[in-house]
Amino acid sequence: MRPINDAHVAEPGLAVVEVAAADDATAFAVQELLATRWAIAPANRTVREPGEPGVRLRCYLDLRRQPGP
Secondary structure, eight states: OOOOOGGGGSSTTEEEEEEEESSHHHHHHHHHHHHTTSEEEOOSSOBOOTTSSSEEEEEEEETTSOOOO
16 A cells, blocks of 8 residues: 555644455445445545455545535
């Protein structure tokens, strides 16, 4: 994965969440749980790192806002 951009954590209430999971379904389920509570910029794919188990997913949260409709 690419390094985290300063803009993604430039203000209080902004966060980057990286999920490590056994499979895509589990990673996206965690992302959905986060989306029920906070506004997020969701990931549309997972990443497999060579030599590491499972998949990774990164999404961006804005804890200052409620999720949209």
